[in-house]
Amino acid sequence: MKKLLKSLMVIALIIPSLSYSCDEHGLTGIMEENDLYIGPNEKGVSEVSYPDFKDVIERITRLYEKDFRKRGLTLFIQDSWENGSVNAYAQRKGSTALVNMFGGIARHETMSKDSLALVTCHELGHHIGGTPKKERPGYGYGSSRRKVYTWASNEGQADYFASMKCLRRYFEKEDNVKAIENREVPSFVRISCQNQFNSAEDVAICIRSALAGYSLANLFNSIRGRYSALSFENKDPSRVLKTYDNHPAPQCRLDTYFAGALCDKDLYDEVSDSEVDKGVCSRREGYVIGVRPLCWFRPFYQ
Template sequence: MKNGILISALTMTMSLSSVFACDIHGKSGFMPENNLRISKYDKDTNGMTQEKFEAIIKRVSDAYAPIVATKGATLEMVNNWDDETVNAYANRNGNVWQVNMFGGLARHPLTTDDGFLLVVCHETGHHLGGAPKYGGGTDWAANEGQADYFGSLKCMKRILEKDDNVSIVAKMTVDAAATKACQLVYKNEGEVALCQRIAMAGKSLGQLLGSLGGDKAVNFSTPDKKIVKSTNDAHPAAQCRLDTYFSGSLCDKAFSEDVSETSPIPGVCIKRDGYKVGPRPLCWYKPGAGE
């Protein structure tokens, strides 16, 4: 980690109740519990500004606040720009559904603008991502893997669809493996570019998670080979999370096709329907008999 980034000697102590998600027990956020702090005064950051931070969050709020309103609730974005915490979390306070974003995470050198947008989508996904949920479906929150999947499959596509993605991607360095996979699924140039953009947002977060977890070799060409015996609600490994973001980008289900609060099947890609790419990765998800 660059020397300009301040690492606190104290362990992060967010006091969260059972209504908080990214770890439903309040032990962590979007990322596992960590001691990393990045001040707005640090020099070795990614160049994120408060204006850009707020604008990215607003894009998600503008898209999803009306959807949350149809469910009788209010979506509240809590913008903690000054906070040095390298994390994010979601919680509910009655009918107020909150997404808590922190400047520390937004400023991390490995967090791209699109990567940060994907984190906002992940946290929104705890509220709207559907099944599988924490506690075998007994809790309100989509589990970690599902929030990741929703983030790239539904939220990022909804937010970015109308951007000039071809021009944006032309200025990016995109992994050849991601480009090839996107071109095999999508034929329209704009759809390919959108897929590439989301995939690279996922790589940004995969590398960030890997850097903190001691796994720096996170890449599209090295998928996690683990096969779980039962669905893991907690944070999967960094490579598994990248695989999940990538799968979401490669699933061609429309973002307007809703997921279900009770069933993991509607609105997603499953093998039963002939999908070889796009289903949830087996490194965290155990498919049911109907999948």
Template sequence: MNLKVVSAFATAIALSITIGSVSVNNAFACTSDGKSGFAPENNLSIPVDSFNAGPMTESEFNGIIAKAVNYYIPVFAAQGRKYTMIANWKDSTVNAFANRSGSDSEVHMFGGLARHPKMTPDGFMLVICHETGHHLGGAPKNHSFFGIGNWASNEGEADYYATLKCSREMWKNEDNAAVVAHMPLPRSVISGCQKSFDKAPDVALCERAVMAGKDLGDTLADMGKTAETDFDHPDTHVVTKMFDAHPDAQCRLDTYLAGAVCAKASTDPLSDKDARVGTCAQEVGEVVGIRPRCWYKLQVGDGSSSGSMWPKSLR
């Protein structure tokens, strides 16, 4: 059975329906072989008829997916690739993952994650953005065991891409001021977005993305049985090497916030080699919207992993 979605180009797109659940393994960090997901390894299952299911409906699930598919089909086509969304509302898996098969760039979404009681429609869109970010997020990439380049952006970068690029494109034509008007926006979020953007629509879009990140942070914290995330208590851990696997929930919220307040345009291209391109980078002296050090190791030289053009204080 296939779910049909009509693209903006009047093309009928079949979203393959996958039966069964996915076994995830944190070692592979959400990509390549589909053994890991947006969230760390878990055995959670939320069937359609579960009394633990949240309020998201199948119609919302399909609509959010269709919006992403309509936008990203031409983006991937311009790169000679096919954006394939494989979605199954009935699947109870509480996760999502990205995969690459030939010329297909796949995103796999499951109803179980959509039904998590802390998941929201905006949070779910951000998950799609995260998985798409594995394909388009650029450097830093997942580490390869054999030293060969990996196609997938690592977990933290996929989170950063979600609010820096993707969510802005998904919601740029919506009345974001009306959306956030009903949200309990912390003063720090309002202040942060106002400092980064001058125009009211851009501020509202920033606020919406940050709060979607909070929804996901709290969803991840609930899944991991840890405390809820907090804008006022960022993760203070500083990594000594790039951390490719799933950061803690608080670190991920910090990343969503950073992407949202980075004032670089959503249309600025990213680089598969240089993590500074198209982003807010501490390596070049920027302080707002930079990737959190709880997963990101500052790059040196050519922006990859060697060289010494940056001061030691920034390494």
């Protein structure tokens, strides 16, 4: 009996240690771990080429490296085109903010160059996407009940930042009207974007971001083995009682990407690591459109 108790005590000590290590120095992927592997020579995959892949990485690095330097961080986006893993990761090593982009995710049949940029933006969002941050498991219990958070913005916030700030910045200098002129755009998306923005370019960026979100959310749907169609109109009806840190359901994630695309907050009004309503479309400020979906986000004032 004494040996059993001793073993249980050792396990209890190890588990929080492992959780701490995983959150603080480990990997935060854009989706759950999976066994899918799409090598560089496989056929029947997306039209995203290696030059496309490289261009996305280089452009986003140029756009954001100064922002990271202001925070005392060095941004490094790893080009892992040859690796067929269908995922992408953010990691913090000292003052280096790492993003590992695998070629496998770019080659998945649901993907486009725009949705690849959204993936990269999501991983940047873990580093600089603001609060809510991921809670560190094993803390926040006991007499003080004080919560402890990791460096990483949670999954929903990284999604929101990706379409609300990063992807808009990535598209900002492009001819977005031309980019969508031959695209099939759902009428609900077009009307929603037209109602939110005045200029044709801003409307086009909104549409383009929404379509990138749809492409990426379909990847999540595929990985989870779900066959129900995703919809811009029929949103996820679920409501969380507490902000959910991990990967939301694919429909919830599409709702988040669309909300970010519709948020008309100034692009350069920065988000905050401590103020949950800073730089975003907030219910507290009277916003109804472009707010973070309640399928993963629980405002503390509700």
